[in-house]
Amino acid sequence: xxxxxxGVFFIAGVGFFLLAFLGNGVVPMLMYKDxxxxxxxxxxxGVPEADEPDPERWKVPPNLRIMNQFRDLxxxxxxxxxxxxxxxxxxxxxxxxxxxxxxxxxxACWHCHSQFVRPVSNESLRYGPVxxxxxxxxxxxxxxxxxTRRVGPDLSREGGRRGNDWHAVHFFKPSVxxxxxxxxxxPWFFDGSPDKPNRRGLALITYIQWLGSWLPEYPYYEELVExxxx
Amino acid sequence: xxxAAAAPVADxxxxxELVDEKIVLAHFVASLVFLTVSMLAGILMALQLVHWNPxxxxxxxxxxxxxxxxxxxxxxxxxxNAFLGAINWAIPRMTxxxxxxxxxxxxxxxxxxxxxxxxxxxxxxxxxxxxQAWVMDLAREWKxxxxxxxxxxxxxxxxxxxxxxxxxxxxxxxxxxxVPIARSKxxxxxxxxxxxxxxxxxxxxxxxxxxxxxxxxGGTSAGAIGGLFIHDLVGLFVTPLGWGLMYYFVxxxxxxxxxxxxxxxxxxxxxxxxxxxxxxxxxLYTPIPMFLQYGAVISTIAVELVVATVVINFFxxxxxxxxxxxxxxxxxYFYTGMVxxxxxxxxxxLQVTLTFQKLIHFTDWVVGHAxxxxxxxxxxxxxxxxxxxxxxxxxxxxxxxxxxxWHYWLSAGGLFVMFIDLTLAxxxxxxxxxxxxxWDVSTEGSQPFWITRVFAGLTMFAGLLCFLFNLWMTxxxxxxxxxxxxxxxxxxxxx
Numbered sequence: 206x207x208x209x210x211x212g213v214f215f216i217a218g219v220g221f222f223l224l225a226f227l228g229n230g231v232v233p234m235l236m237y238k239d240x241x242x243x244x245x246x247x248x249x250x251g252v253p254e255a256d257e258p259d260p261e262r263w264k265v266p267p268n269l270r271i272m273n274q275f276r277d278l279x280x281x282x283x284x285x286x287x288x289x290x291x292x293x294x295x296x297x298x299x300x301x302x303x304x305x306x307x308x309x310x311x312x313a314c315w316h317c318h319s320q321f322v323r324p325v326s327n328e329s330l331r332y333g334p335v336x337x338x339x340x341x342x343x344x345x346x347x348x349x350x351x352x353t354r355r356v357g358p359d360l361s362r363e364g365g366r367r368g369n370d371w372h373a374v375h376f377f378k379p380s381v382x383x384x385x386x387x388x389x390x391x392p393w394f395f396d397g398s399p400d401k402p403n404r405r406g407l408a409l410i411t412y413i414q415w416l417g418s419w420l421p422e423y424p425y426y427e428e429l430v431e432x433x434x435x
Numbered sequence: 436x437x438x439a440a441a442a443p444v445a446d447x448x449x450x451x452e453l454v455d456e457k458i459v460l461a462h463f464v465a466s467l468v469f470l471t472v473s474m475l476a477g478i479l480m481a482l483q484l485v486h487w488n489p490x491x492x493x494x495x496x497x498x499x500x501x502x503x504x505x506x507x508x509x510x511x512x513x514x515x516n517a518f519l520g521a522i523n524w525a526i527p528r529m530t531x532x533x534x535x536x537x538x539x540x541x542x543x544x545x546x547x548x549x550x551x552x553x554x555x556x557x558x559x560x561x562x563x564x565x566x567q568a569w570v571m572d573l574a575r576e577w578k579x580x581x582x583x584x585x586x587x588x589x590x591x592x593x594x595x596x597x598x599x600x601x602x603x604x605x606x607x608x609x610x611x612x613x614v615p616i617a618r619s620k621x622x623x624x625x626x627x628x629x630x631x632x633x634x635x636x637x638x639x640x641x642x643x644x645x646x647x648x649x650x651x652x653g654g655t656s657a658g659a660i661g662g663l664f665i666h667d668l669v670g671l672f673v674t675p676l677g678w679g680l681m682y683y684f685v686x687x688x689x690x691x692x693x694x695x696x697x698x699x700x701x702x703x704x705x706x707x708x709x710x711x712x713x714x715x716x717x718x719l720y721t722p723i724p725m726f727l728q729y730g731a732v733i734s735t736i737a738v739e740l741v742v743a744t745v746v747i748n749f750f751x752x753x754x755x756x757x758x759x760x761x762x763x764x765x766x767x768y769f770y771t772g773m774v775x776x777x778x779x780x781x782x783x784x785l786q787v788t789l790t791f792q793k794l795i796h797f798t799d800w801v802v803g804h805a806x807x808x809x810x811x812x813x814x815x816x817x818x819x820x821x822x823x824x825x826x827x828x829x830x831x832x833x834x835x836x837x838x839x840x841w842h843y844w845l846s847a848g849g850l851f852v853m854f855i856d857l858t859l860a861x862x863x864x865x866x867x868x869x870x871x872x873x874w875d876v877s878t879e880g881s882q883p884f885w886i887t888r889v890f891a892g893l894t895m896f897a898g899l900l901c902f903l904f905n906l907w908m909t910x911x912x913x914x915x916x917x918x919x920x921x922x923x924x925x926x927x928x929x930x
Contacts, residue, residue: 207700210617213628217707218635222671225711226643228730229663233656233723242653304571311562311584313499323720325793326869338722341654348648348657350587351718353665355797356484358874384875387484387885393494393563404566 243343245299248415270365272298274414278369278407282400289404298411305412306345308405312391319352320361320416333362333423340419345412357388362417366425372410374399453527458540460828462520463821465548467903469512470814472555474896476505481889485882495559503558503585503592509809510590510668511601512551517817518676519547519608522630524824525683526612529627535614543607550601557594558585589665591644598645605641609634625699629679632707636671640664655722662723662731663714669808670710677813678702678745681769684820685752688766689759694751698744705741709734719792732787739784746777764839768819771847775811779804794869799884800861807854810895811847818846818902825906832915834908838901845898853891860884 206212243252243265251267272295279286279293290297309315321336322328329335340361341349352359367375371382377399379386394406402410417423482488483498490496523540527533534540561584564570570583585592593601616623616631623631644664648657686693693699715723715731749770753759759766782804785791795801822839826832833839860881867877909915 207704208622208628210623210631213623213631214635217628217704218632219639221707222636222639222667222711225663225667225714228712229714229727230643230647230652230656230660232727233659234652236724237654237656240654300571304566307565307582307584308562310582310587311500311558311565312497313502313585315587316499316502316589319797321721323793323796325720326865327871328868331868331871336722338655341658341722343653346657347653348586348588348661349654351658351661351721353589353717353797353801354799355868356878385486385879386875387486387878389483389488389498390492391497392492408566 237338237342240339240342242347245302245344246295248343248345248419249298249302250295267295268415268418270418271302271411271415274365274369274418275301275411278410281369282373282402282407285396285401285403286407289407301408301411302345302415304404305408305410305415308394308409309412310350314360315350315352317354317356317388318358318360319355320349320359321351322359322361328359330424332359333417334420336361345415357386360413360416362420362423364414364416364418369410369414372413373402373406376402376406376409448531448533450528453531453533454524455534455537455540456524456828458537458544459520459523459824461544462516462523463825463828465544466513466516466520466817467899467906469508469516469551471899471903473505473508473513474892474899476501476508478889478892478896480505481885481892484885485889487889494563500559500562500584504555506590507554507558507592508551510673511554511593514673514809514813514817515547515551517821518673518680519543521680521817521820521824522612522676525626525680526615526630529624529683530615530619532615532618535611539607539611543604543611546600546604546607550597550604554593554597554601557583557597558592561585561594586645586649588644588648588661590668591648591661591664593645595645595649598641602638602642602645605638609638624682625693625696625703626679626682628703629675629682632703633672633675633679636667636675636711640667640671644668658718658721659715659723659727662717663711665717666714667711670706670713673809673813674706674710677816678706680820681749681773681816684765684823685749685769688763688769688823689752689756691752691756694748694754698748698751702741702745702748705744706738709738709741713738713787716787719787719789719796728789732789735787736784739780742777742780746773749773764843765819765823768815768822768843771843772812772815772819775807775815775850779808779812782807794865795861797868798861798864799857799881800865803854803857803861806850806857811850811854815847815850818842821902825909829909831909831912833905834913834915835905838905842898842902842905845894845901849891849894849898852894853888856884856887856891860888 206216241263247265249268249271252263252265254264272293275298276293279290286293290301322332322334324335340346373395375382375388376391376394378390378392379388391406394409395402479488479490479496480498480502483491488498523534561582565583582595584594586595613631613634616627619627643660644667648660648664652660682693682699712734713731715727716735719728719732721728750773753770760770761767786795786800786804822833822842863880863884864877867880
């Protein structure tokens with residue numbers, strides 16, 4: 206059996222693979238199978254309480270913060286915003302989030318910024334509450350981008366830490382607002398200058414501002430600068 | 436090898452009937468092209484980190500996009516091609532049967548280059564067109580992961596429209612090479628176990644990683660699948676093909692059988708059982724259920740014991756012929772890779788523990804580990820195989836023995852410096868972060884390490900340039916200046 210073709214093919218090849226898939230994949234799938242996956246629209250507008258009790262749905266409050274940020278973008282960059290998304294509605298916000306996430310993936314932001322806060326290494330002091338499973342049950346986390354490397358900080362509690370204008374300048378030329386940052390420049394998110402973000406730029410800023418916006422609060426860790434006396 | 440090394444049977448097929456040397460050559464050349472691209476991409480990212488990127492602000496040379504080219508070109512362009520070339524040599528010679536179809540082989544060759552090439556184009560160009568309205572409409576209507584460029588899964592970045600084609604390609608590869616294995620008589624030699632399992636595993640792994648997290652599974656479970664995917668891609672595609680080739684080439688070059696058949700059984704079955712169980716160890720301390728994380732940690736430590744048996748077996752084989760490490764360059768490549776493999780796995784058993792993870796996860800330690808295994812082990816092995824096979828494929832000895840040796844020392848030396856450098860960088864970064872200093876303290880503190888890494892990378896690239904130049908001169912038939920002794924075809928018994 207251990208040296209036969211059938212043994213290698215069926216036991217080692219198919220069998221052990223499926224065993225591992227069962228343990229590492231199917232078990233968490235079954236554990237979380239009853240969690241509804243929220244769409245981008247539901248993340249923005251919320252889910253009203255069902256009239257009939259329904260184990261598949263539960264109430265999700267509307268995300269006022271991301272709408273505020275989205276409206277701020279519309280006021281701050283009126284012409285680019287109108288050209289890219291028209292009016293700042295819940296629908297266009299969901300559209301921006303979806304596009305922003307695709308840009309975030311396509312530009313490999315997630316290869317240098319993680320999206321989960323661990324319960325160790327003082328991370329909850331730096332970033333905020335430790336990540337929980339329910340935070341990942343939505344369309345904008347498919348597939349989740351936990352990440353494996355942090356050249357830059359974790360971004361899962363980044364939303365609202367900084368203004369939209371900060372992000373615009375930062376994407377245009379990171380070293381202007383972030384001392385000696387090794388982050389690449391992304392001038393192609395703009396029509397020539399940081400006050401003219403294009404559709405991709407606006408969408409990406411919206412997505413970044415959304416990250417963590419579902420949480421009640423988290424620390425503003427830049428204040429820790431004083432700890433070192435710099 | 437149990438058959439191939441035995442006294443040739445009277446009616447045994449000849450080498451030419453078995454091996455299509457042209458396809459071996461074609462795969463090797465393609466693999467070197469992709470390796471060159473990949474290393475250039477790595478250098479670009481390394482330069483970005485030390486503020487020396489000469490191409491900053493150029494959309495199509497964005498370091499982020501090229502970072503994904505770096506890893507994908509290594510996995511699917513370099514390793515896959517080089518493995519296909521090597522098994523096109525090894526499997527027919529071991530089984531005494533040619534591949535199912537030579538025409539299919541060429542179809543696979545071209546299809547694979549198109550797949551890798553268009554995946555690269557997708558990753559580079561896709562994000563530029565992502566904001567077109569029709570892309571978003573399709574995404575909404577069809578619930579497709581409509582990323583024209585990369586997808587958000589490490590090593591599964593290949594654009595979604597590539598995935599089904601790549602799967603078909605992998606199925607054809609499996610068919611073409613399973614046929615000679617199925618036709619061979621008698622018990623199979625250990626290399627064939629690894630190859631056979633690898634064909635099954637690679638297909639299943641690729642299907643799992645590229646279909647499930649994008650379409651069916653969501654949330655944390657998708658994270659678990661993602662971990663399983665990046666882990667299995669190394670463990671169930673690269674590792675078995677690599678070890679299978681070692682089990683084939685090492686006894687042939689040393690001209691003695693493998694030391695212990697029993698240990699190779701332990702090695703194969705231990706790897707097959709424990710390796711796939713470890714996927715979640717890439718995401719320790721995530722919201723993935725803790726008991727699954729513990730399971731992944733334990734099976735990781737278990738597999739390192741298995742690895743020790745494999746390495747012992749190969750060093751047992753070397754015993755009595757150890758001067759070959761000095762005189763025979765391919766053997767030196769193979770055993771250097773095995774030493775690095777042992778270091779990798781020993782490191783793995785430590786770093787997989789929650790204690791180490793606390794400090795080193797997310798740091799350059801992990802990057803150093805990845806380079807140690809992908810370059811220090813598998814690339815060195817494949818360089819060794821190419822160093823051995825190119826003279827036979829081209830029908831003439833290497834143009835310069837010295838350049839082959841330079842290739843070895845620059846590759847192995849550069850890699851070792853990079854490994855030590857990034858590992859240390861990881862420890863520093865881990866402590867910078869845990870001490871809650873501002874973020875730029877960690878990037879500033881990384882600069883000496885990142886600068887060292889640039890030069891280590893350039894050293895490895897210089898090694899590759901030596902190899903490419905040597906190959907070019909050998910190919911066009913320049914007069915050999917100092918033929919290498921180990922490559923003279925006459926020094927090896929005929930098939």
